[in-house]
Amino acid sequence: MTTAIPPEDPRPEMLDGHLYDYPAYYDLVFGSDCAAELSFLEACFERFTDRVVSRVFEPACGTGRLLYRLARRGYSVSGNDLNPSAIEYCNARFQRAGLPPPAIVGDMADFRLKRKVDAAFNTINSFRHLDTEAAAGRHLCCVGDSLARGGIYLLGLHLTPTHGLRDMGETWTARRGHLGIVSDLQSLAIDLRRRVESFRMTFDIYTPTRHRRIAGIIKYRTYTLAQIRRLVASVPSLEWIESFDFSYDVSRPVVVDEQSEDVVLVLRKR
């Protein structure tokens, strides 16, 4: 049974905290439709490394929406994230399914894995949370150190186009039973000199009797094509070998240019 989302209530009940502190809501919005991402990840595992991919790592794994589904497909998975609520949610889901908890609280710009992995991935802009060039560089070095030779890193982010229009926002809806969530992300301001783009993100949470809202500001570091190229080139252990967009179609690589926005870089460990 589904519940219709009522028209906009001008005074929803506001919930405290950040979106990432509500992993169950986050997971409903972003975990509802992972099929295209998962197929794409697996197709890249097949196509871009000679290794048989069995061990995978996700820096900034959040609720583990992708790790969980990969574990169910037989991969040995692990991840880290700065947010303890997301990690608790992630590990609890694995334990409920009789799987070992795969995730720890940790910084994606400062980690070391005990055993190297065949592949790593970081989709939907999490990388852009790293707010300095030094942190972004450290992140890529940590990933490079974590990959076995020939292993791959799939890095998804929005670039800032230097020609043409840029995307200003997106809205998604998701439902489970009587719960409906409308998630909205809108770019508020972009400072290309400081390289910060601020977004307002809201989750409107509807049940038959209540309308609640979580609202917050997300700040992402900006990358033009030249800036991401320079950053990747500064990490000798990784080589940028192919690019896609967020249509996640492995049969359609893209040429990244000054108008590109959503990109998935395929980086390979030398």
Ligand SMILES: C[S@@+](CC[C@H](N)C(=O)[O-])C[C@H]1O[C@@H](n2cnc3c(N)ncnc32)[C@H](O)[C@@H]1O
């Ligand atoms: C957009 S969510 C994506 C989560 C997950 N990768 C997914 O695809 O659903 C971004 C995540 O990055 C995490 N994060 C932000 N900065 C981080 C850092 N320095 N190290 C690890 N995680 C970080 C946040 O806590 C949040 O869970």
